[in-house]
Amino acid sequence: MKFFLDTANLQQIQEAVDLGIIDGVTTNPSLMAKEGVHGLEAIQEHYKRIAMMINGDVSAEVLSSETDDMIEEGLRLASIAQNIVVKIPCTKAGIKAIHILKEKGIRTNCTLIFNVGQAMLAAKAGATYVSPFIGRLDDIGQDGVVLIGDIVEIFKTYQISTQVLAASIRNQSHIQRCMKVGADVATCPLAPILSLLNHPLTDSGLKTFMEDAQKLK
Numbered sequence: 249m250k251f252f253l254d255t256a257n258l259q260q261i262q263e264a265v266d267l268g269i270i271d272g273v274t275t276n277p278s279l280m281a282k283e284g285v286h287g288l289e290a291i292q293e294h295y296k297r298i299a300m301m302i303n304g305d306v307s308a309e310v311l312s313s314e315t316d317d318m319i320e321e322g323l324r325l326a327s328i329a330q331n332i333v334v335k336i337p338c339t340k341a342g343i344k345a346i347h348i349l350k351e352k353g354i355r356t357n358c359t360l361i362f363n364v365g366q367a368m369l370a371a372k373a374g375a376t377y378v379s380p381f382i383g384r385l386d387d388i389g390q391d392g393v394v395l396i397g398d399i400v401e402i403f404k405t406y407q408i409s410t411q412v413l414a415a416s417i418r419n420q421s422h423i424q425r426c427m428k429v430g431a432d433v434a435t436c437p438l439a440p441i442l443s444l445l446n447h448p449l450t451d452s453g454l455k456t457f458m459e460d461a462q463k464l465k
């Protein structure tokens with residue numbers, strides 16, 4: 249399973265790149281706003297910097313909601329760097345934009361997916377990735393990881409090449425369960441990824457090794 253970092257924060261991206269554990273980046277308008285990026289030029293410049301930092305796909309989300317505007321924006325975003333993937337919401341206008349961008353050779357990530365039907369329509373339109381949101385489904389009392397497993401299974405049944413990018417991941421358990429159900433990618437902030445390193449037996453084992461290491465000196 250690939251790990252994408254779900255952030256627009258350059259420091260966090262650099263930290264993950266330095267650790268050698270990151271295969272790509274996803275962003276959304278909320279994450280960009282959090283970094284204080286405003287205006288078309290600044291947004292493009294920010295994406296350019298991210299795209300140069302990472303050897304993998306970088307999802308850049310459109311800010312418009314009409315098909316023609318999404319296409320225009322998508323073409324502009326895709327021209328920033330070869331590893332930019334245009335992120336488009338799962339609406340009727342978005343599905344049409346995905347289809348047209350696919351015909352123009354532009355890769356897309358269909359976002360805000362909450363059921364298997366949306367995932368199937370996005371895949372049929374030609375999305376490179378579908379992004380089902382785990383945490384937000386959990387928030388309304390559902391089990392988001394079950395949806396990831398269902399989409400993986402359906403895409404396998406119909407030999408659909410669209411990749412399942414599990415999004416809205418909040419914790420270590422989400423990541424581990426995504427691995428089990430066969431998600432192609434998990435995108436999340438750095439903290440839940442690094443929490444995979446935590447185990448009390450690692451800590452206690454290391455403490456003993458360090459104590460015994462003193463006896464060897």
Ligand code: E4P
Binds near residue numbers: 275276379415416417
């Ligand atoms: C990534 O593609 C999504 O925009 C992101 O994971 C959403 O996460 P959230 O539900 O924690 O905002």
